[in-house]
Amino acid sequence: MIDWQAARAFTEEACAEIFDYTPCLLQPRKAGLTANHASIDDPDRAGFAFVGTIDLEPPSDRMPRHQSSDPGIRNGTVSYDAVLTAHVGEWPYRPKRNDYVISGADTWKIAANEEDGSSRPAWYLTRARDVVG
Secondary structure, three states, X not given: OOXXXXXXXXXXXXXXXXXXXXXXXXXXXXXXXXXXXXXXXXXOOOOEEEEEEEEEOOOOOOOOOOOOOOHHHOOOOOOOOEEEEOOOOOOOOOOOOOOEEEEOOEEEEXXXXXXXXXXXXXXXXXXXXXXXX
16 A cells, blocks of 8 residues: 655655755844834744745746735736745745745745645745845
């Protein structure tokens, strides 16, 4: 009898060995003091390094962004800048929306995520425009 759970875990780890080659750092963020303050690093969650796969300009039909509050673009298609996938089996926690992913000179903000029950969820990223440096 096939152990499907073991087979699935093996496949996810094999995919990670093949695809995950981009060094990344997760920098957890939280809301600022008030709505008028910028978000800040979250001291309750430690950042950590990992390797993942970042693909630029994912197809906009895969997961459309949340509807804009601007009525002028309600019927328009807005795409994400990138999508990140990684094997999360050993991660201390799952990232949240608005956390940063830093890879090389690029800083990305997590805008949405998509989980299918595997250990390889996808996070849709936008460029973090509020980063100074």
